[in-house]
Amino acid sequence: QQAEQGAVASSEARFHRVFDNSPTSKALVGLDGRILEPNREFCQLLGRAKEWLVLTRLGELIDPQDLAKLDEPWQRIVAGEQDALVIEVRLVTPGNGALWSELSVSALRNERGVTEQLVVFVRDITERRRRQQQLQRYQATLEQQVAQRTEELARSQETLQAIADNIPVLIAHIGTHLEYRFNNAVYRQIFGVEPTQLKGRKVQEVLPADVYQQLLPCFQKALAGERVEADNVRYSLDDPRIWHATYVPDIRNGKVEGFFVMSLDVTERKRKEKTLLDQATLDPLTGLPNRAALHEELDFALKQRAAFALFFIDLDGFKQVNDQHGHEAGDAVLQAAAGRMLAIMRADDMVARLAGDEFVVIAQAVANQASARDIARKLCDVLSAPVAVEGVEVVVGASIGVYLNLSGHDPQSAEEALALADKAMYEAKRGGRNRFRLVGD
Structure with missing residues (x-):
């Protein structure tokens, strides 16, 4: 019994050392939302002393605007209806304002399946949010530019073509029968085809068969009036670049006349994301x-x-x-x-x-x-x-x-x-x- 007690004590001590010295921010939280034991990284991320955090309600650390995201799933986890949740919230830190974080909550249940405590993992995603917002602003700017230039198509096709050709984005206007109506010069770089020769041709004739089948649901949704995006697009096995494509319905007088394609090279972003994932795992x-x-x-x-x-x-x-x-x-x-x-x-x-x-x-x-x-x-x-x-x-x-x-x-x-x-x-x-x-x- 003494040996077993010693092994248990040693195991518990090792758990607490690993828990406290873990490079990830985590805390044990009671069912009522009070923090029972934060580790060192958790305290450093929140900028609070451990003594201050213990018995503080987790909800008091979350921006009131984001608190509603946590309430319902938290109750489902406590009730045993859900095992875990992952949400993005802003945490309130002293002097630094709101800190965008990914909050992962998992249930710790006993042998009867009753939830006794919860483990909360916190990851700082401020930089990721900043990149997402930057990309969204860039996407929004591109969409605005494309929409504006398309309206001018009847007045100045040459001007529109010159502008689109000098944007480092794959841009096209596709009709209701999935035929090309407009393409910029990037199509020449990707597919080796002159943009002027694509007008009137079917998309199916240009894209590789597997790529066309992958993107066909996106085309159909766009023609149904839905703005849709496709990630991790590879236009050719010989081309290592990875693209993020956006399909925006072309709606005129309440009727869908086709859709616009804007495909952005995100190879470098994906590489950085993989690096971050490798660092985490x-x-x-x-x-x-x-x-x-x-x-x-x-x-x-x-x-x-x-x-x-x-x-x-x-x-x-x-x-x-x-x-x-x-x-x-x-x-x-x-x-x-x-x-x-x-x-x-x-x-x-x-x-x-x-x-x-x-x-x-x-x-x-x-x-x-x-x-x-x-x-x-x-x-x-x-x-x-x-x-x-x-x-x-x-x-x-x-x-x-x-x-x-x-x-x-x-x-x-x-x-x-x-x-x-x-x-x-x-x-x-x-x-x-x-x-x-x-x-x-």
Whole structure:
């Protein structure tokens, strides 16, 4: 009992350290909306001391104009009708005014399914909102320009063509039978066709077949009088650029006469968004998926009721490496461990870094204990091999806890599955280290 109590206390202490030192802003919140425990990043983001935030209602931190977004879904989560919510709100911070944030709220439920607490994640999206608003203003400006120039078409076709040709946007006017009526010079760059030769031709004759089928629903909605947008458009497999297209109905005297196409090159924006996503989901030291990505993958696997094996890995002797050779050597060991695990696992398996010297491996389609033991044994062998660090060989081992999820079992949460594997890992470590233990053995 003392050993189990000690393990629980150690696990709780580690949870609180990880929770407080997490690079993401989060807080535990009661059902009444009062903040029970904010972590350090949460306090820094809000510009408030922890003592001030504890027992403060979350609603008091939200701009009154956005508070209504939270009320109804919050009640549904508390009532057990909804698992989570994600909204964008403005948070009130001292001296800095409103801070645009993405608020993610998830329920923490007991074994009976009753919501006991809620976890609130806060992400600063001020820069993203600024880019969105900038893009919207740019889009609005383009729409205004196109509409204005189209009205002048009858008076000065040459003037309109010159203006459109010098805007770095794909612009076209398409008729009710999906025929081109007007195109700017960017069509020459994208499709290698003179704009003057496109007039009267069907859109289906110009676009690749798969692109046409992808965009046809947008065309149909535009002809029905609806303004619609299409993201991640690739006009050719040979062209790496990514486009964001807007289709605006051409309505005259209450009748749809066609629609305008404005397609903007957003390749650079997508690249930056991917960089931001990678920063949010990848561990910067090893390049492995981080805790957030692991939980998402594990939740998905559990919802699919698939057969898989979960390996909770703690490196034995890692602290001694740090103490004797320094943190740079420790980082090199972690990177080597990540590379070795990736080398022996399959492409559809996941190797993630949980925190410190703890890793988690999800091996797909593992349906029996023999296969799980074989993988665990390989992981122990590859992680116990010496690692050369600055001319010195260091040796660590691995204690591994294995949770085997077989198809048809009752679904469990990611936290429960990780807790089971974590407990088995500690049993393996107490049994002599550099070994593994299956849950239930």
